[in-house]
Amino acid sequence: MxxxxxxxxxxxxxxxxGSxxxxxxxxxxxxxxxxxxxxxFQGTELLTKLLSANDGKPYSDLAPQQIDDVWRARSGMLCPIILGALICDRADELGRGEPIKVGEVAMxxxxxxxxxxxxxxxxxxxxLEWQGAKLTLDGGAPGVQGDEAALHAARTTSVTLSQTDAAIFRSVPTERGRQLTPEILKTLEAFAQRTYAPATEASRAGAGAETDDD
Amino acid sequence: MKLESVTPESVALRPAETVMRLARLGSFHQSRLSFMRVLLRRLKSESWRFERRAFEINTQGVGHAVYTMHGPARSYSLVAFAHDLPPEQRSDRVIATAWDATFALFDGLPTEADIARLSLNVPLQEAGRVTSRELTVSRANRSVRLFEHVVNCLSRGLQPMAADIEAVGYLMRTTAVYGSGKLGAADREGIADRPEFAAPFQAEMLTVFLIRAFALDLVEHLAHLRGGNKAVQIEPTLRRRFGIGNSTGLGMAPFLLNHPILLNNWINAREIALARVRSLTAISPAEAEAFRIMLRRGRSNVDDWHSEHPLQSGKIAVLKTDLDRLAAHIETGVLEATQPWDTLYLWSEKELSLDGQELLVALMMEPYGALIDDLPAQMSADEGAGFGIDGAMTVATLRTVVESNYAWALKIDWSTPESQARTWYVSAEKLEPRLGERHSEPLDGYEQPLAPGRDAALLYEDLVNDPAEARVSDFLLRHPEHRHILRRVQITARHAYAEIRDNTVSADVMPIDLLRAKLSFFGACHFDPRSDRWVRINMFRNAPFPHELAEMEFAGWTYPALSEVPT
Known part of the structure; x- marks a missing residue:
C-alpha cells in the first residue's frame, strides 16, 4: 500500500x-x-532492519567516538541515525573541506x-561513498551510482564523506519508497506501540465530546 | 491607507513575553488574517464558480453529492456521503466509528470510478485509505436538536425561528478535518506551490465551507421529500445564520507546540498587522466610521456568543463590559488624536481584559485590508527548513539564548509536584494525545516532548556544567536526551514567537487555551468550552454560500450585518 x-x-x-x-x-x-x-529508496525497510538489530543496545555502545580521525562505535557497528545527526551537526567542518571518515556502520x-x-x-x-556505492549530494535530488545490493547493504566496513566539485546526475525518484509491505508496517508499528500508554478511565474522561444529543 | 505609506518601524512588534502567554493566546479572536476569511476573499477576487455536479440522496437521507469550486487554474470537488446513522452510534469522539456524513476533497473532477473508490473508503474514515488525489478527509454529525426541527418546519412550509437557530448555530458539526497526508491523502509539499494554498489550511477551510453548503442543501432536500409541494426553502438571510459546528478535543492541543515555526509565522503576521495599524499617524473620517460600524457588529457577535462553561461565561461578561467602555472611550476624541490606534491600543492594555485587548486588535485591523491583506501569504511554514541544528554554536551562546528566551522557565521551581502535575502522552487505545496526572497515573516512560519549559531548564542545568567554548555538536554527542529541546531553543533564536512562554504541564494548565489560539487563526468564533480540554465552535456563520460569492458584498462577514462597510 x-x-x-x-x-x-x-x-x-x-x-x-519506541526503539x-x-x-x-x-x-x-x-x-x-x-x-x-x-x-x-526503501527507507522504511532500512529502518525496520536497523531498529530490529539495535533493539536493546545502549546509546553508549552505538555512539561514535573519533579514533585516529575515524569515527567508530565503542562496540560493534555505528548506528547511521546517531552518526547522521553528528554529520549534520558538523556541517560547518564539511563546508571547510574536512572529510568525515567512518568505520563499520550499519545501513x-x-x-x-x-x-x-x-x-x-x-x-x-x-x-558519500562505500564499497560499491557512491552518492553525490547537495540538498536536492541525489546522484546515485551503484547496484541495488550495494546501496541497500546491511553494513559496510568504511564510509567516506567529502566535498566534491563533480556535477550531479540526478536520479528520478519512483513511488517505490512510499510502498510499505504489511511486514514492514507491522514491525514499525510494534516499535511505535511502545510509546503509547495503556488508557485509563481517568484519562479517557474529558478528552473530548461526551454529550452527543444536541 | 496603503502599505507603501506606512513606516513599519515607528511602532515595535509586541514582545514574545507579552504575546506568547497561554492566557493571552486563549483570548485570541478571529481577524482579517484568519484562514476562512483569506479563503473567501480569494474565491471572490478570482471569481471562483460553484457547481453542484451531483446530489443523489434518497428519502432515508442516504446517498452522495459532489460540490465543485472552479478556480482560474484548477477545480476542487467535495465528495459527500450521507449515511443513515442509528442514534446510538452518533458520537463526536475521535473514537467513533460511524457518522451522519463523511467527506473527501478531491483534487479536480472525480470520475464515477473515483466516487466508487471513495465510497468504499471515506465512510470508514480512519479505517479506510485515500490517495494523493484527495486533499482532505472529514466527517460530520447532525445537531439532533436543530436538524430534525428545521426539516420539520420547512416540510410544513414554515421558516425556522431565528432564536432556535441562534441556540445551536449549525445543522452539522465536523468532528475531524484531516489534511496533510493523513490516511494516504496528498502531502502538503505536493500542493504548497499552488497560489490557492499559499496561506495555511486553505484546503481544510474549503472543505468545511462546502460541507456547510451541503448541510443546508440536505436539510432542504429532506424537507421537500417529506412535505412535497408544501415544503419551502430557507429564506436566504436566515440561511446564512447557519454555520458549521466543530468539536475539538485534546487531540489538537499539541499542534502549536509541534509546529513552532508555523506558530511563529502566524503570530508574527498578526503582530506585524497590529504594528502597521498602530503606526498610522491619523485616521480618515471614513476609516473611523468603518471602525465604529465594526465595533457595533463585533458587539453584536459577542451578544450571540453563549457558553455554559463558568470560566467562558465569565470572560464573555467581562468582554461585554470592555466593549461598553471601548465604545464610550472612542467618543472622547481618541480617534482624532495623533497616532490614534497606538494611543487606543495602549489605553486598552491598562483598561481592558486580555479578551478585550485582543478583540480590539482584531477590530482595529478591519478597515485596513489594503494595509495588511498581504500578510497571510507569509503565514505558512516549512518546518523542515528550520529543522537543522547549528552544531558550531558554542555552549556559551546557547546559554544566553536559554537565559533570554526561557527566562520564564528558569524561574519555575520544577521540583514541586504542581509544576509538573500533568504529563502529555498518547493513549494506546486510540492513538490520540491525552493529558494525564503524572503523580498518580502509570505514565512513566510515555511522556511526549510537550513540556519545553521544563526541558529547557534541564538543558540549562547541563549547559552550565559544560565548558563555555565547547561546541553544541560535542555537547549533543554526550547529551542526546537534549537534542529535541536544543533544536527548539535554536529555533527561538531565529523565530521570536516560536515558543509558548508558559508551563504546559502545570496543575493549572488549560488545554482549551491552545485550542482557542489555533481555532481563532482558522477564523472560528463562539468558542464554547465544555471542559478545560474540549471546545465547540462555529465556523462560517454569517458567511455567504458558494453560489452567492459573485453577487454578494461580504466584507467582515463574520460579524453579524448591521450595514456593510467598504472593503
Missing amino acids: IYSLNEIEALARKAAR GLSWGLAEEAGKAVRWLCANG PLMLAPFASHAARSAGVTVT
Whole structure:
C-alpha cells in the first residue's frame, strides 16, 4: 500500500523513539526516512532492519567516538541515525573541506539524508561513498551510482564523506519508497506501540465530546 | 491607507513575553488574517464558480453529492456521503466509528470510478485509505436538536425561528478535518506551490465551507421529500445564520507546540498587522466610521456568543463590559488624536481584559485590508527548513539564548509536584494525545516532548556544567536526551514567537487555551468550552454560500450585518 510522506515520517519517528532513541534523534530518523522514501529508496525497510538489530543496545555502545580521525562505535557497528545527526551537526567542518571518515556502520544508505542536509547547510556538494556505492549530494535530488545490493547493504566496513566539485546526475525518484509491505508496517508499528500508554478511565474522561444529543 | 505609506518601524512588534502567554493566546479572536476569511476573499477576487455536479440522496437521507469550486487554474470537488446513522452510534469522539456524513476533497473532477473508490473508503474514515488525489478527509454529525426541527418546519412550509437557530448555530458539526497526508491523502509539499494554498489550511477551510453548503442543501432536500409541494426553502438571510459546528478535543492541543515555526509565522503576521495599524499617524473620517460600524457588529457577535462553561461565561461578561467602555472611550476624541490606534491600543492594555485587548486588535485591523491583506501569504511554514541544528554554536551562546528566551522557565521551581502535575502522552487505545496526572497515573516512560519549559531548564542545568567554548555538536554527542529541546531553543533564536512562554504541564494548565489560539487563526468564533480540554465552535456563520460569492458584498462577514462597510 502507498503511504504519504507525512505518514511515513510520523511512523518512523515513533518507531525510532519506541526503539529507545531520544526524541531528538527519533525526529532525525523520521526526517531521514522521509527523505529516503521521497527519493525512491526503501527507507522504511532500512529502518525496520536497523531498529530490529539495535533493539536493546545502549546509546553508549552505538555512539561514535573519533579514533585516529575515524569515527567508530565503542562496540560493534555505528548506528547511521546517531552518526547522521553528528554529520549534520558538523556541517560547518564539511563546508571547510574536512572529510568525515567512518568505520563499520550499519545501513550506510541511511547516512545519505544527513549528508544531503549537511551539504545544503554548508552550501557545498559532497560525495558519500562505500564499497560499491557512491552518492553525490547537495540538498536536492541525489546522484546515485551503484547496484541495488550495494546501496541497500546491511553494513559496510568504511564510509567516506567529502566535498566534491563533480556535477550531479540526478536520479528520478519512483513511488517505490512510499510502498510499505504489511511486514514492514507491522514491525514499525510494534516499535511505535511502545510509546503509547495503556488508557485509563481517568484519562479517557474529558478528552473530548461526551454529550452527543444536541 | 496603503502599505507603501506606512513606516513599519515607528511602532515595535509586541514582545514574545507579552504575546506568547497561554492566557493571552486563549483570548485570541478571529481577524482579517484568519484562514476562512483569506479563503473567501480569494474565491471572490478570482471569481471562483460553484457547481453542484451531483446530489443523489434518497428519502432515508442516504446517498452522495459532489460540490465543485472552479478556480482560474484548477477545480476542487467535495465528495459527500450521507449515511443513515442509528442514534446510538452518533458520537463526536475521535473514537467513533460511524457518522451522519463523511467527506473527501478531491483534487479536480472525480470520475464515477473515483466516487466508487471513495465510497468504499471515506465512510470508514480512519479505517479506510485515500490517495494523493484527495486533499482532505472529514466527517460530520447532525445537531439532533436543530436538524430534525428545521426539516420539520420547512416540510410544513414554515421558516425556522431565528432564536432556535441562534441556540445551536449549525445543522452539522465536523468532528475531524484531516489534511496533510493523513490516511494516504496528498502531502502538503505536493500542493504548497499552488497560489490557492499559499496561506495555511486553505484546503481544510474549503472543505468545511462546502460541507456547510451541503448541510443546508440536505436539510432542504429532506424537507421537500417529506412535505412535497408544501415544503419551502430557507429564506436566504436566515440561511446564512447557519454555520458549521466543530468539536475539538485534546487531540489538537499539541499542534502549536509541534509546529513552532508555523506558530511563529502566524503570530508574527498578526503582530506585524497590529504594528502597521498602530503606526498610522491619523485616521480618515471614513476609516473611523468603518471602525465604529465594526465595533457595533463585533458587539453584536459577542451578544450571540453563549457558553455554559463558568470560566467562558465569565470572560464573555467581562468582554461585554470592555466593549461598553471601548465604545464610550472612542467618543472622547481618541480617534482624532495623533497616532490614534497606538494611543487606543495602549489605553486598552491598562483598561481592558486580555479578551478585550485582543478583540480590539482584531477590530482595529478591519478597515485596513489594503494595509495588511498581504500578510497571510507569509503565514505558512516549512518546518523542515528550520529543522537543522547549528552544531558550531558554542555552549556559551546557547546559554544566553536559554537565559533570554526561557527566562520564564528558569524561574519555575520544577521540583514541586504542581509544576509538573500533568504529563502529555498518547493513549494506546486510540492513538490520540491525552493529558494525564503524572503523580498518580502509570505514565512513566510515555511522556511526549510537550513540556519545553521544563526541558529547557534541564538543558540549562547541563549547559552550565559544560565548558563555555565547547561546541553544541560535542555537547549533543554526550547529551542526546537534549537534542529535541536544543533544536527548539535554536529555533527561538531565529523565530521570536516560536515558543509558548508558559508551563504546559502545570496543575493549572488549560488545554482549551491552545485550542482557542489555533481555532481563532482558522477564523472560528463562539468558542464554547465544555471542559478545560474540549471546545465547540462555529465556523462560517454569517458567511455567504458558494453560489452567492459573485453577487454578494461580504466584507467582515463574520460579524453579524448591521450595514456593510467598504472593503
